[in-house]
Amino acid sequence: MAAQSVSIGQINPVRRMIQAGAEPARSLSSREKAAIIVRFLVAEGAPLAITSLSEDTQAALTYQIGQMRSVDRTTLSKVIDEFLTELEDVGVSFPGGVEGALSLMTTHISSNAATKLRRLAGSNSKADPWERLILLPIEQLLQVLVDESVEVAAVVLSKLPVARSAELLNKLTGERARRVAYAVSLTGNVDPQTVQRIGQSLASQLDNVPLKAFESGPVERIGAILNVSAAFTRDNVLTGLDETDQVFADSVRKAIFTFIHIPKRLAARDVPKLIRVADQPALITALTYCAANPEYEACVGHILGNISQRMAQGLREEIDARGKVKEKDAEEAMTSIILTIRQMEGVGEITLKTDEEDE
Numbered sequence: 001m002a003a004q005s006v007s008i009g010q011i012n013p014v015r016r017m018i019q020a021g022a023e024p025a026r027s028l029s030s031r032e033k034a035a036i037i038v039r040f041l042v043a044e045g046a047p048l049a050i051t052s053l054s055e056d057t058q059a060a061l062t063y064q065i066g067q068m069r070s071v072d073r074t075t076l077s078k079v080i081d082e083f084l085t086e087l088e089d090v091g092v093s094f095p096g097g098v099e100g101a102l103s104l105m106t107t108h109i110s111s112n113a114a115t116k117l118r119r120l121a122g123s124n125s126k127a128d129p130w131e132r133l134i135l136l137p138i139e140q141l142l143q144v145l146v147d148e149s150v151e152v153a154a155v156v157l158s159k160l161p162v163a164r165s166a167e168l169l170n171k172l173t174g175e176r177a178r179r180v181a182y183a184v185s186l187t188g189n190v191d192p193q194t195v196q197r198i199g200q201s202l203a204s205q206l207d208n209v210p211l212k213a214f215e216s217g218p219v220e221r222i223g224a225i226l227n228v229s230a231a232f233t234r235d236n237v238l239t240g241l242d243e244t245d246q247v248f249a250d251s252v253r254k255a256i257f258t259f260i261h262i263p264k265r266l267a268a269r270d271v272p273k274l275i276r277v278a279d280q281p282a283l284i285t286a287l288t289y290c291a292a293n294p295e296y297e298a299c300v301g302h303i304l305g306n307i308s309q310r311m312a313q314g315l316r317e318e319i320d321a322r323g324k325v326k327e328k329d330a331e332e333a334m335t336s337i338i339l340t341i342r343q344m345e346g347v348g349e350i351t352l353k354t355d356e357e358d359e
Contacts, residue, residue, distance in 0.1 A: 032068065033083070034061060035064040036075075040080065130159050133156075134159065150179045150183040155198050157180060218248075219254075219255050222255075223255025227256055228338065259296070259338060260296060267353060268302075268306040269306075273344065273350060281333075283315075287303065289333070291319055292324070292325070303315075304316065
């Protein structure tokens with residue numbers, strides 16, 4: 001058997017052999033057969049995901065390997081054949097446990113649903129909390145280092161990959177960074193159970209954050225609604241917000257992205273991408289209306305000025321042939337283009353510039 005990468009799906013038969021204990025089969029127990037398979041794969045140089053097994057199972061397997069001496073080639077061949085037969089019978093393997101399922105489904109379910117599942121699992125989950133914690137965004141980890149004691153912060157830094165720890169340390173203030181760094185020097189005698197409890201406590205704090213009914217904030221939600229509203233409605237709503245809450249109104253204005261904002265928000269390199277995927281009749285209708293209205297002059301210039309001359313000339317000819325466009329038709333066309341841009345941004349094809357970047 002050539003050296004190969006062994007996945008958790010391939011480890012499962014080994015797990016079952018170990019957990020089956022002393023059930024006899026071909027004069028060997030299931031645990032002995034598991035030990036033979038692991039010993040053979042190690043000899044072949046195949047990387048094994050043994051750490052995915054429980055610590056008790058790892059210990060039992062290692063102990064069994066230590067108790068064995070040698071097996072003949074015939075026995076080895078029979079054990080390998082049995083192992084391969086079981087592998088071939090596996091249609092699909094599952095990760096096991098809530099955390100494993102969440103890691104599999106993380107991009108397919110909402111954050112609220114994930115939080116509910118983690119709460120249901122509670123402290124009975126056997127998963128290592130640090131596997132989840134080290135994947136948190138830097139901002140969340142930084143908050144942990146700021147809010148918790150220097151001793152806890154030192155444990156967090158010690159458990160993270162070196163590159164992430166360095167990034168976090170750079171973001172701490174001078175005095176806090178020095179205190180946490182010194183505390184790391186005191187972690188030499190911290191036992192594994194204490195580190196595990198710290199990880200479980202931090203993970204529990206994350207899960208106890210109140211669930212939100214909406215994924216996005218109120219500014220983003222009203223901004224998205226006004227993006228595709230008629231200009232008259234948008235202006236009236238913003239005027240009303242100015243009178244009620246000036247700060248909120250200013251934030252909403254920054255969140256709004258309409259056709260007139262294209263020159264400031266859509267990067268020149270992304271204009272050709274938009275032209276390729278945008279609905280062409282809608283694009284021509286929008287550009288025809290904009291060409292006839294001075295307030296949109298920059299929009300036309302930005303779009304036509306950042307594509308090839310041949311393509312720009314073709315669009316100009318279609319604009320000239322389009323004739324006069326009604327305001328209602330123009331708004332529908334511009335909304336269509338804005339929705340296309342938002343969809344492209346959502347899938348990562350483009351990145352809209354912020355006001356700060358523009359400045």
